[in-house]
Amino acid sequence: MAKTHKRLRLPGMKCRAAARTDASAGADRARLTSVRRALLAWARTAGRRFFWRKREVSPFALLVTEILLSRTRAQSVEPVALRLLARFGQPTDLAMADIPEVERILRPLGLHRKRASRLVECARQLVSRFNGQVPSSPDELMTLPYVGRYAANAVACFGFGQRRAVIDANVSRVYQRLFSLPPPPARLSAADGLWEFGRRLLPHRGLSARAFNWAILDLGGTICTPRRPLCSLCPVAFTCDAHGKGTCGCAS
Ligand code: SF4
Structure with a gap:
Protein backbone atom coordinates (compact mmCIF):
# COMPACT_ATOMS: atom_id res chain seq x y z
CA MET A 1 0.00 0.00 0.00
CA ALA A 2 1.26 3.51 -0.79
CA LYS A 3 2.68 5.70 1.96
CA THR A 4 0.66 8.69 3.15
CA HIS A 5 1.72 12.27 2.44
CA LYS A 6 1.35 15.61 4.04
CA ARG A 7 -1.83 17.21 2.73
CA LEU A 8 -1.31 19.62 -0.17
CA ARG A 9 -3.16 22.89 0.16
CA LEU A 10 -5.53 24.46 -2.32
CA PRO A 11 -4.62 28.06 -3.13
CA GLY A 12 -6.47 30.25 -0.63
CA MET A 13 -6.68 27.53 2.06
CA LYS A 14 -5.41 28.71 5.46
CA CYS A 15 -2.17 27.08 6.64
CA ARG A 16 -1.88 26.35 10.39
CA ALA A 17 1.85 26.89 10.41
CA ALA A 18 2.93 30.51 10.20
CA ALA A 19 5.21 29.76 7.28
CA ARG A 20 6.01 26.69 5.25
CA THR A 21 9.57 25.49 5.21
CA ASP A 22 11.63 25.28 2.04
CA ALA A 23 11.96 21.53 2.61
CA SER A 24 8.19 21.12 2.76
CA ALA A 25 7.65 23.17 -0.41
CA GLY A 26 10.41 21.17 -2.12
CA ALA A 27 8.72 17.89 -1.15
CA ASP A 28 5.44 19.18 -2.63
CA ARG A 29 7.21 20.12 -5.86
CA ALA A 30 8.94 16.75 -6.10
CA ARG A 31 5.66 14.97 -5.56
CA LEU A 32 3.86 16.99 -8.24
CA THR A 33 6.72 16.31 -10.65
CA SER A 34 6.47 12.57 -10.02
CA VAL A 35 2.70 12.69 -10.62
CA ARG A 36 3.18 14.55 -13.93
CA ARG A 37 5.82 12.11 -15.13
CA ALA A 38 3.88 9.00 -14.16
CA LEU A 39 0.68 10.22 -15.78
CA LEU A 40 2.30 11.31 -19.03
CA ALA A 41 4.19 8.00 -19.33
CA TRP A 42 1.01 6.01 -18.65
CA ALA A 43 -1.04 7.97 -21.19
CA ARG A 44 1.44 7.30 -23.98
CA THR A 45 0.25 3.69 -24.08
CA ALA A 46 -3.06 3.67 -22.18
CA GLY A 47 -4.56 7.02 -23.21
CA ARG A 48 -7.82 7.04 -25.16
CA ARG A 49 -7.78 7.94 -28.83
CA PHE A 50 -10.63 10.18 -30.02
CA GLY A 161 -2.07 25.03 -27.12
CA GLN A 162 -2.51 27.23 -24.05
CA ARG A 163 -1.48 26.10 -20.59
CA ARG A 164 -4.97 25.89 -19.06
CA ALA A 165 -6.40 23.55 -16.45
CA VAL A 166 -9.35 21.42 -17.56
CA ILE A 167 -11.41 20.23 -14.62
CA ASP A 168 -14.58 18.18 -14.78
CA ALA A 169 -16.17 15.90 -12.18
CA ASN A 170 -13.76 13.05 -13.03
CA VAL A 171 -10.65 15.21 -12.69
CA SER A 172 -11.95 16.74 -9.47
CA ARG A 173 -12.47 13.26 -8.01
CA VAL A 174 -8.93 12.19 -8.92
CA TYR A 175 -7.42 15.28 -7.26
CA GLN A 176 -9.59 14.84 -4.20
CA ARG A 177 -8.40 11.25 -3.72
CA LEU A 178 -4.82 11.74 -4.81
CA PHE A 179 -4.09 14.86 -2.75
CA SER A 180 -6.73 14.69 0.04
CA LEU A 181 -8.38 17.84 -1.30
CA PRO A 182 -11.68 18.89 0.28
CA PRO A 183 -14.87 18.13 -1.69
CA PRO A 184 -15.48 20.80 -4.34
CA PRO A 185 -18.60 23.00 -4.30
CA ALA A 186 -21.64 21.73 -6.20
CA ARG A 187 -20.87 24.15 -9.03
CA LEU A 188 -17.41 23.08 -10.14
CA SER A 189 -16.96 26.15 -12.30
CA ALA A 190 -16.95 28.26 -9.11
CA ALA A 191 -14.17 26.25 -7.42
CA ASP A 192 -11.45 28.85 -8.08
CA GLY A 193 -8.96 27.23 -5.70
CA LEU A 194 -9.29 23.88 -7.44
CA TRP A 195 -8.82 25.45 -10.89
CA GLU A 196 -5.72 27.24 -9.68
CA PHE A 197 -4.42 24.01 -8.13
CA GLY A 198 -5.02 22.22 -11.45
CA ARG A 199 -3.16 24.97 -13.30
CA ARG A 200 -0.13 24.68 -11.01
CA LEU A 201 -0.03 20.95 -11.55
CA LEU A 202 0.29 21.35 -15.33
CA PRO A 203 3.64 20.91 -17.05
CA HIS A 204 5.07 24.24 -18.14
CA ARG A 205 4.90 23.82 -21.90
CA GLY A 206 1.53 24.16 -23.67
CA LEU A 207 1.80 20.89 -25.61
CA SER A 208 2.69 18.90 -22.50
CA ALA A 209 -0.16 20.63 -20.66
CA ARG A 210 -2.48 19.32 -23.36
CA ALA A 211 -1.13 15.77 -22.98
CA PHE A 212 -1.38 16.05 -19.18
CA ASN A 213 -5.00 17.20 -19.32
CA TRP A 214 -5.93 14.30 -21.58
CA ALA A 215 -4.11 11.91 -19.25
CA ILE A 216 -5.91 13.09 -16.11
CA LEU A 217 -9.27 13.04 -17.93
CA ASP A 218 -8.56 9.46 -19.00
CA LEU A 219 -7.47 8.41 -15.53
CA GLY A 220 -10.70 9.74 -14.05
CA GLY A 221 -12.80 8.25 -16.84
CA THR A 222 -11.33 4.75 -16.89
CA ILE A 223 -9.33 3.95 -13.72
CA CYS A 224 -10.23 6.31 -10.87
CA THR A 225 -13.95 5.71 -11.31
CA PRO A 226 -16.53 6.88 -8.75
CA ARG A 227 -17.03 3.34 -7.37
CA ARG A 228 -14.44 0.60 -7.05
CA PRO A 229 -11.51 2.47 -8.63
CA LEU A 230 -8.96 0.20 -10.31
CA CYS A 231 -6.04 1.24 -8.12
CA SER A 232 -3.97 -1.81 -9.09
CA LEU A 233 -3.79 -0.34 -12.62
CA CYS A 234 -3.29 3.26 -11.55
CA PRO A 235 -0.02 4.96 -12.51
CA VAL A 236 -0.13 7.28 -9.48
CA ALA A 237 -1.15 4.74 -6.84
CA PHE A 238 2.40 4.97 -5.40
CA THR A 239 1.66 8.49 -4.17
CA CYS A 240 -2.14 8.49 -3.75
CA ASP A 241 -3.40 9.62 -0.34
CA ALA A 242 -6.72 7.76 -0.51
CA HIS A 243 -5.06 4.53 -1.61
CA GLY A 244 -2.38 4.92 1.05
CA LYS A 245 -5.02 5.35 3.76
CA GLY A 246 -7.21 2.56 2.38
CA THR A 247 -10.17 4.90 1.86
CA CYS A 248 -10.28 4.70 -1.94
CA GLY A 249 -12.76 1.80 -2.03
CA CYS A 250 -10.75 -0.36 -4.42
CA ALA A 251 -10.57 -4.15 -4.24
CA SER A 252 -6.77 -4.36 -3.84
S1 SF4 B 1 -4.70 5.02 -6.58
FE1 SF4 B 1 -6.88 4.62 -6.80
S2 SF4 B 1 -7.92 6.28 -5.72
FE2 SF4 B 1 -5.80 6.92 -6.08
S3 SF4 B 1 -5.85 8.10 -7.99
FE3 SF4 B 1 -5.35 5.98 -8.51
S4 SF4 B 1 -7.31 4.97 -8.97
FE4 SF4 B 1 -7.75 6.90 -7.89
Missing part, protein backbone atom coordinates in the same frame (compact mmCIF):
# COMPACT_ATOMS: atom_id res chain seq x y z
CA PHE A 51 -10.78 12.04 -33.32
CA TRP A 52 -10.84 15.39 -31.51
CA ARG A 53 -7.39 14.66 -30.09
CA LYS A 54 -5.77 14.67 -33.53
CA ARG A 55 -3.55 17.64 -34.30
CA GLU A 56 -5.43 18.68 -37.43
CA VAL A 57 -8.77 19.12 -35.65
CA SER A 58 -9.98 22.73 -35.83
CA PRO A 59 -10.92 24.85 -32.80
CA PHE A 60 -14.48 24.89 -34.17
CA ALA A 61 -14.66 21.08 -34.23
CA LEU A 62 -13.29 21.08 -30.68
CA LEU A 63 -15.83 23.63 -29.52
CA VAL A 64 -18.74 21.67 -31.00
CA THR A 65 -17.43 18.46 -29.49
CA GLU A 66 -16.89 19.96 -26.04
CA ILE A 67 -20.45 21.30 -26.00
CA LEU A 68 -21.74 17.83 -26.95
CA LEU A 69 -19.57 16.16 -24.30
CA SER A 70 -21.37 17.97 -21.49
CA ARG A 71 -22.85 15.19 -19.30
CA THR A 72 -22.43 12.68 -22.11
CA ARG A 73 -19.99 9.80 -22.53
CA ALA A 74 -17.19 10.40 -25.01
CA GLN A 75 -17.80 7.07 -26.76
CA SER A 76 -21.39 8.10 -27.51
CA VAL A 77 -20.41 11.58 -28.68
CA GLU A 78 -17.69 10.52 -31.12
CA PRO A 79 -19.79 9.06 -33.99
CA VAL A 80 -22.43 11.79 -33.68
CA ALA A 81 -19.88 14.61 -33.65
CA LEU A 82 -18.16 13.13 -36.71
CA ARG A 83 -21.47 13.03 -38.59
CA LEU A 84 -22.38 16.56 -37.55
CA LEU A 85 -19.00 18.03 -38.48
CA ALA A 86 -18.93 16.22 -41.83
CA ARG A 87 -22.16 18.05 -42.67
CA PHE A 88 -21.47 21.39 -40.91
CA GLY A 89 -17.71 21.81 -40.75
CA GLN A 90 -17.57 25.61 -40.36
CA PRO A 91 -19.37 28.09 -38.09
CA THR A 92 -21.06 29.61 -41.16
CA ASP A 93 -22.44 26.19 -42.19
CA LEU A 94 -23.90 25.50 -38.77
CA ALA A 95 -25.19 29.06 -38.34
CA MET A 96 -27.34 28.61 -41.47
CA ALA A 97 -28.31 25.01 -40.73
CA ASP A 98 -31.82 23.70 -40.92
CA ILE A 99 -32.41 22.98 -37.20
CA PRO A 100 -34.54 19.82 -37.77
CA GLU A 101 -31.63 18.35 -39.75
CA VAL A 102 -29.25 19.07 -36.85
CA GLU A 103 -31.78 17.52 -34.46
CA ARG A 104 -31.89 14.34 -36.54
CA ILE A 105 -28.11 13.99 -36.39
CA LEU A 106 -28.06 14.59 -32.63
CA ARG A 107 -31.00 12.30 -31.82
CA PRO A 108 -28.82 9.34 -30.61
CA LEU A 109 -27.45 11.53 -27.80
CA GLY A 110 -30.86 12.50 -26.39
CA LEU A 111 -31.98 16.07 -25.64
CA HIS A 112 -31.46 16.59 -29.37
CA ARG A 113 -33.80 19.58 -29.69
CA LYS A 114 -32.08 21.50 -26.94
CA ARG A 115 -28.61 20.54 -28.13
CA ALA A 116 -29.39 21.47 -31.75
CA SER A 117 -30.71 24.92 -30.89
CA ARG A 118 -27.73 25.54 -28.59
CA LEU A 119 -25.17 24.61 -31.21
CA VAL A 120 -26.83 26.66 -33.93
CA GLU A 121 -27.13 29.67 -31.62
CA CYS A 122 -23.47 29.36 -30.67
CA ALA A 123 -22.45 29.18 -34.35
CA ARG A 124 -24.58 32.24 -35.14
CA GLN A 125 -22.78 34.22 -32.45
CA LEU A 126 -19.40 33.08 -33.75
CA VAL A 127 -20.38 34.48 -37.13
CA SER A 128 -21.97 37.71 -35.89
CA ARG A 129 -19.50 38.58 -33.11
CA PHE A 130 -16.23 36.87 -34.02
CA ASN A 131 -16.20 37.00 -37.81
CA GLY A 132 -16.77 33.25 -38.03
CA GLN A 133 -13.66 32.44 -35.97
CA VAL A 134 -13.42 30.68 -32.61
CA PRO A 135 -11.82 33.07 -30.10
CA SER A 136 -8.78 31.74 -28.26
CA SER A 137 -9.28 33.39 -24.88
CA PRO A 138 -11.37 31.52 -22.27
CA ASP A 139 -12.97 34.82 -21.20
CA GLU A 140 -14.24 35.43 -24.74
CA LEU A 141 -15.23 31.81 -25.20
CA MET A 142 -17.34 31.99 -22.06
CA THR A 143 -19.36 34.85 -23.55
CA LEU A 144 -20.71 32.36 -26.11
CA PRO A 145 -24.01 30.72 -25.17
CA TYR A 146 -23.69 27.35 -23.42
CA VAL A 147 -19.90 27.54 -23.14
CA GLY A 148 -18.85 27.17 -19.51
CA ARG A 149 -15.48 27.26 -17.81
CA TYR A 150 -14.65 23.65 -18.63
CA ALA A 151 -15.42 23.89 -22.37
CA ALA A 152 -13.71 27.29 -22.67
CA ASN A 153 -10.50 26.06 -21.05
CA ALA A 154 -10.60 22.82 -23.04
CA VAL A 155 -10.80 24.73 -26.35
CA ALA A 156 -8.04 27.14 -25.25
CA CYS A 157 -5.77 24.26 -24.23
CA PHE A 158 -6.53 21.59 -26.85
CA GLY A 159 -7.30 23.93 -29.75
CA PHE A 160 -4.82 26.73 -29.13
